[in-house]
Amino acid sequence: MKIQIHLRCLLFAVILFNFSLSWGQKRTSFHQAAILIDAHNDFPSAAIGNNLAFDQDLRGRAHSDLRRMKTGGVDIQIFSIFCGPEQPKPYAWANREIDSVFAWVERNPDDMRWVRNSKELKKAVKQKKIGTMLGVEGGHMIEDRLENLEALYNRGVRYLTLTWNNSTAWASSALDETSLKDTTRNFGLNQFGQSVVRKMNELGMLVDVSHNGERTFWDAMATTTKPVIASHSSVYNLCPHRRNLKDDQIKAIAHNGGVIHVNFYAGFIDSTYEKKSTQLMERHRKEMDSLTSHQTASTEITKKMLGEKHAAALLSIRPSISILLDHLDYIVKLVGVDHVGLGSDFDGIEAPPLELQGVEDFPKITDALLERGYAKKDIRKILGGNYMRVLKANEKK
Numbered sequence: 448m449k450i451q452i453h454l455r456c457l458l459f460a461v462i463l464f465n466f467s468l469s470w471g472q473k474r475t476s477f478h479q480a481a482i483l484i485d486a487h488n489d490f491p492s493a494a495i496g497n498n499l500a501f502d503q504d505l506r507g508r509a510h511s512d513l514r515r516m517k518t519g520g521v522d523i524q525i526f527s528i529f530c531g532p533e534q535p536k537p538y539a540w541a542n543r544e545i546d547s548v549f550a551w552v553e554r555n556p557d558d559m560r561w562v563r564n565s566k567e568l569k570k571a572v573k574q575k576k577i578g579t580m581l582g583v584e585g586g587h588m589i590e591d592r593l594e595n596l597e598a599l600y601n602r603g604v605r606y607l608t609l610t611w612n613n614s615t616a617w618a619s620s621a622l623d624e625t626s627l628k629d630t631t632r633n634f635g636l637n638q639f640g641q642s643v644v645r646k647m648n649e650l651g652m653l654v655d656v657s658h659n660g661e662r663t664f665w666d667a668m669a670t671t672t673k674p675v676i677a678s679h680s681s682v683y684n685l686c687p688h689r690r691n692l693k694d695d696q697i698k699a700i701a702h703n704g705g706v707i708h709v710n711f712y713a714g715f716i717d718s719t720y721e722k723k724s725t726q727l728m729e730r731h732r733k734e735m736d737s738l739t740s741h742q743t744a745s746t747e748i749t750k751k752m753l754g755e756k757h758a759a760a761l762l763s764i765r766p767s768i769s770i771l772l773d774h775l776d777y778i779v780k781l782v783g784v785d786h787v788g789l790g791s792d793f794d795g796i797e798a799p800p801l802e803l804q805g806v807e808d809f810p811k812i813t814d815a816l817l818e819r820g821y822a823k824k825d826i827r828k829i830l831g832g833n834y835m836r837v838l839k840a841n842e843k844k
């Protein structure tokens with residue numbers, strides 16, 4: 448009798464194991480078959496800063512590398528071209544970063560493919576190569592010249608974030624709009640700023656409103672005739688940070704037909720993170736001061752302190768993936784599933800959710816969406832379908 452019960456238990460366990468195995472396989476194949484587009488990855492800057500090559504094995508050193516991107520089922524990666532405002536020649540710098548992305552594609556023709564439009568995007572997916580696209584993160588890189596904007600478009604750049612944390616002469620950033628006390632300064636887009644947006648519409652370059660101040664945001668929305676993106680921003684109502692979008696902004700993007708690509712950064716999704724990370728850094732004050740004296744930018748100091756030197760301690764304050772899902776859910780509930788996507792900010796942040804070590808972990812997001820009861824057709828929209836719609840809507844007819 449006892450043996451019989453044991454046998455039955457064993458049989459049940461085997462059936463359960465096989466069931467979960469095939470369920471797991473089904474989920475994995477669904478993820479691999481879906482088109483996954485990440486709207487924002489900062490690896491080009493990390494590569495130059497830390498002397499890394501995309502086609503090396505960078506486990507433990509970066510969030511991204513070619514092999515892991517393939518494992519993670521990434522179909523299209525939009526790499527962010529970026530330099531800080533301290534660079535004396537930002538346009539030249541942007542071109543240098545573009546050169547290095549070109550070099551990776553050239554060195555890896557079997558695994559990567561250059562993508563400049565919807566047609567090429569589909570080809571890359573069909574050929575199972577990582578479709579490589581470019582976005583420039585910060586209007587300062589056009590150095591106040593529409594010719595430079597056009598030249599960047601001709602080199603393949605398909606979105607421009609109107610500002611980074613720094614304002615330009617023609618657009619104010621979220622940082623400046625929320626921190627500058629100078630009320631004589633004109634915020635928003637000036638006339639030249641509006642002509643930048645119009646030129647982008649004409650070229651077929653997507654307007655990216657991440658990092659923009661609210662005044663700039665509303666001016667850009669009033670100027671653009673095409674759907675916009677927020678390439679890497681999350682929900683202000685869940686995490687009140689100036690980098691996130693308020694409900695009326697989310698509604699305006701939806702009304703314009705655009706997409707908000709949710710940022711994975713702990714500081715933008717978990718409202719308790721900033722305080723915890725500051726406390727953690729304060730415990731290593733001397734070390735932090737020594738970095739400060741080298742005149743490193745404060746975002747770089749945080750990345751170095753928490754992402755590299757104290758990564759183990761950082762584990763205890765990184766949020767779980769469910770908080771990221773809450774942001775996706777929030778936007779879906781507010782404006783529907785057609786206006787949300789993914790903008791990881793990998794290699795531009797020190798703390799993604801615990802479960803996401805890097806680009807190899809994208810399948811966990813698909814799993815989490817399935818667990819929350821999302822229909823497969825809706826998941827396909829979030830993973831890439833929505834971005835493809837906006838790209839197409841911006842292309843010249």
Ligand SMILES: [Zn+2]
Nearest residue numbers: 584658679795
């Ligand atoms: Zn950014």
